[in-house]
Amino acid sequence: xxxxxxxxxxxxxxxxxxxIQEYYDMEKKKLGEGSYGSVCKAKNKSxxxxxxxxxxxxxQMKNLDRFKQxxxxxxxxxx
Numbered sequence: 493x494x495x496x497x498x499x500x501x502x503x504x505x506x507x508x509x510x511x512i513q514e515y516y517d518m519e520k521k522k523l524g525e526g527s528y529g530s531v532c533k534a535k536n537k538s539x540x541x542x543x544x545x546x547x548x549x550x551x552q553m554k555n556l557d558r559f560k561q562x563x564x565x566x567x568x569x570x571x
Contacts, residue, residue, distance in 0.1 A: 512534075512547075514537075515536065515537060516534035516536055516537060516543070517535045517537060518532055518533075519533045521533070527552075529546055529548035530547055531545065531546050531547075532545055532547070
């Protein structure tokens, strides 16, 4: 159940074709960084909703199955 004023999973994960810059205005300041990439704040151009966006370097993506698994896990999480 979603509390009043809350958000559900469907409001967070969307499969958008094309470049992320077409859909979001990305801030340059990083919120965090890990072994696979970095996280920054972004604003959806159509809804103005703020989101945390994880960017993963293609050069760091040596294991495609691990990458797909991480995306599947993130789609299940609401954080």
